[in-house]
Amino acid sequence: MSFPAFLLFLRRTISPCLLGAALALSAPSAGAAERPVDPRAIPNDFLEAVANNMLDAVKADPQALQGDAGHIAALVRRYALPYIDMNKTTRLAAGRYWRQASAAQQDALVKAFTGTLIRTYSGAFTRVTSGTQITLQPFRGDPKADDAVVRSTISQQNGPAIGVDYRLTQSDNGWKVYDLNVEGIWLIQNYRNQFASEINRSGIDGLISALNAKN
Secondary structure (H helix, E strand, C coil), X not given: CCHHXXXXXXXXXXXXXXCHHHHCCCCCCCCCCCCCCCCCCCHHHHHHXXXXXXXXXXXXXXXXXXXXXXHHHHHHHHHHHHHECHHHHHHHHHCCHHHHCCHHHHHHHHHHHHHHHHHHHHHHHCCCCCCCEEEXXXXXXXXXXCEEXXXXXXXECCEEEEEEEEEEEEECCEEEEEEEEECCEEHHHHHXXXXXXXXXXXXXXXXXXXXXXXX
């Protein structure tokens, strides 16, 4: 699959979602040992370790390489999801409606949105090839700040490079990813518009049901 086609796939899935495609698109050698992930390291080092481990896991699973969604989803849950702040991502995507939701609705929305993201990640990973690589640009922010942006370029042998930016937040356990920009499309902003539209039509419970119906 050419990279322009891959980008088209991402843009189509970012309409319902995005974040995972670029979270693990580096290209270490097959069979490499799992890298230790240090959420308290500088943002680039943290993100590179997560990315390499996820892609290594996909390459080491024959069924995942063949596009088995269940296998890929299990790998996403194990290698990527622990390093994503789904509560913050969901809260920011819901915007002002988050405060209108009950605690039970907030929990249900986080769970539903998590399922949506995992489904999207799984689909994106079926497009990974041995030629897909990620190059992290030098980190120019303050590693001691509470928020950071990591910039990268994803390239493939037969296609143009694409810019991907990751926004990270400091949690009690160190860095976590909570937003992603692919070629100018920010995940949270995209979902905020969709969430608002669905809530205006059918309420928060309607949004939760709509997300779960596609998971």
